[in-house]
Amino acid sequence: MLTLKRFANPDVTRAFTNIVWLGLERLTQIGVAIVISGMLARYFGPDTFGKWQYANTLLLVLSPITWVCGAEILVPTIVSRPPTQLGTVLGSAFALRFSVSVAALLLTWLGIALHFFDPLVGAMLAGLAVTMLFREPFVGVINAWLQSMTYSKPQLLTSMSTAVLKAGFAYLLVRAMATPARFGWLWAAESAAIGAVLLIYYIRRHGGKLGWRLDRSLFKHFATAGTVFWLGLVCMYLFLKLDRLMLERAISFADLGRYSAAQQLNENWITLALMLAQTIAPAFVYRVQDAAQLRRNVWRLTAMTAALMVSGAIVLDLLAGFIIRSVFGPDFEGAIEIFRWAVWLSVPAGVEAIGNLIVLKYQAKFVLLSKWLLALAIAFVVNLLAISRLGAYGALVGLAAGYLAAASVNLYYIRFKLRP
Template structure:
C-alpha cells in the first residue's frame, strides 16, 4: 500500500485532487453567493431571464470546442515535449477561428431580435467568454492536464472567482442594471486566459513557441469533428430541460427551477472535473485492458459513493440552502432541488465510464450515446412537462443520463472484457 501511495503518478493525482477539491469548493461557495445576490437583487422574473441567457451560452459554447481535450490531451501525451509548440499552436488557431465566428453569429442573432431584449443584452456580454475560454484557457489547461498538474489553472480560477464575487457585490450596491453584470464573466475569462499564457511562457523560457503545423491543423479539424458534434449534443441534452421549460412556464418559475439546478450543477461539475484530472494517470496511460477495467470499476464505485453522500447532505439541507441563499420568493424551488440533487449519481458514474470512450477514441459511440440521451430526454420532456411541469424536466434528465450510462457500460463490456 505504501509503495502504491509513493508511486509518482498516484502522488501527482492525489495532489491534483486536493487542489481540485479546494477549487471546486471555492467555485461552489462563490456560485451560491453570487446566485443568492443576483436572485434577491433581480427578483424571480429577471433572474429567470439571467439563467436563460446562461443556458443559451452553454448551448452555444460547445461550438467552440472543436479539437477538444479528448483529442488534445492524448495527442500531447503521445507526441511529447518536442512537438508541444506545434500541437498547442495548431489547436489555438483552430479554436480561436471557430470562437470568433461563434461570437459574431451570437451577436448577429441578438441584433436580429431573436431573444427577449434583456436576455439578448445579457447574452451579448456573456458570449465574449467564448473568445477566451477555449482558445486561451482550454489550450493551456489541456497541457496542464497532460502533466496531471492543474494547480496553476485551479489557483487562478479560485482567485478570479473571489474577485468576481466582490465585483458582483459592488455592482449590487451600486444598483447596476442587470445586463451589465454579464461583463464580469467576460472579464474573468480574459484574466484567467492571460495569467495562464504568462505561466506557460515562463515555463518555456519566456516565450510561447507555438506554431501552426498545417497537417496537424487538418488532423484536429477532422479527427475532432465527431467528438465535437457529440459534445454539442451532450450540452444540448444538459440544457434541454430549460430550453423546453421556457416555452411552458413563466420566466419567474423558470428562475426558481434554475435556482435549484444551479446549485446541483456545481456539485455535478465535481464529478466531471474529477474524471478529467485522474484520466491521464489511471486511464489514458494504462495499456493493459484488464487494469483499465479494474481502474474504471473502482473509479465508478468511488464516484457513485461520493455523489450519493453529497446528494444525501444536499437533500437534507435543501430547505435551508434555498431559503438562505435565494430568499423566500424562491421557496417553490425547494422540492425541485431535493429531487434534482439525485441526478448527480448517474452523472458521476457516466463521467467515469466516458473516459474509456475517450481513451480508445470511440468517437462514433460517443456521438451515438449523446444523440440517444438527447432523443430520450426530448421525448420524455415532450410527454412529461405538460403534465407535471418542472418535475417532467427532471424525469427527462434522469432518463437521458440512464441511456448514456447504459451505452457506456455496453461499450466497456465489449472493449475490456477478458
C-alpha cells in the same frame, strides 16, 4: 516500502499534487458560484434571475462549439512532438480555436441583433458570449501545454483567484445597483484576465517570446481529428441544458428562475460526484489492463457511487428548505420541491459517470456520440410530452430518462468490451 517508493517517484508526486489543486479549484468554483447565484437571485428577483439563468444556459449550449481540437487531441500531440515544435503545435491549435470562437461570437451577436431572444436575455448574453473569445483560444491552449507536463497549478491558481475577485466585483455591482445587463461583462473580464495571466506566464517560461507559428497541415489535422468526440460533447451539453431551453417556451421566466436555482445547486452536487470519478479513474480504471480486474473495479465503483449519491440525495432532500431559503431567499420558495426531486437525478448521473470511464479508456468515440445522441433524443421526446402536463417536473422526468438511456449504453458497452 513500496508506498514510499511510489511517492518518491516524481511523476506520481506531480500527478497527486495536480489532483489536489484540481480539487481545490473545483471546490472554490462551486462555492463562488453558489455565493454569486444567491447574491444575484436576491438582487434580481425570480423573473430577472430566470432571464439571467437562461442567458447562461444559452452560453453553455454555444460554448462547446469552440471546443474543436480538444485536450484529448492536443495534449498527446504536444507530448509526442519534440520541444522545438511546441510553438508550431500551440500556434496552429490557437489559430483554429480562435477562428471558430470569433465565428461563434459573431453569430451569437447576430442572433441578438435580430431579436432571436428576449431583449434583456440578449443584453446579458452579449457580454457573457465574449468569454468564448478567451476561454478556448487562450486559456484552453495554454492549459493543454500545462496538462502535458502534469502541472496545472498556474491555471488552477489563476482561476481560483479570479473567481474570488469576480464575487467581490459582483457584490460591488449589486451595491451600486448596476443594471442586470452589465453583469455579463464581468464574466467576460474574468475570462480575459485568466487568458492574459496565462499568456504572460507562458511567455516568461519561454525566454520572453511567444513563438507561436501556424502550420497549415497541422491546422487541417486539428480541424478534423477528434471531430466525433467534439460532436459527442456538443450533444452532451445540449442534453444537460435541454430542460431549460424547452421550459423557456412553456413557463414564465420567474418560474424558470426558481427551477434554475434548484438545478444549479443540484448540478454542483453532481459535479462533486464527477470529481470523485475523475480522481479515482487513473488508479482503478485507466491503468488496469486485466479485463476481469477492470470489470470488478467498475461494478464496485458503480455500487460505491450509487450508495454515495443516494446518501447525499437523502440529506439534501431533508435539508432542501433550509438550503434554498439560505442561498436564494424567500422569493424562491417554489424551488424547494423542485430541488427535492432534482437531487435524485444525481444517482443515475453518478452511475453514468462511472460507466463513461470505460468509454473514455478505450477511446470509443462513436459510442460516446451515439450515447449522447440517444439521450438527447429521448429527453427531447419526454420533455415534449411531459412538460405540457407536469411543467418543471416534466423536465426532470426528461433528464432522468436521458441519464438512464446514457447509462444503459455504457452498460451494454462494458458487457461487450469486458465480457469474460
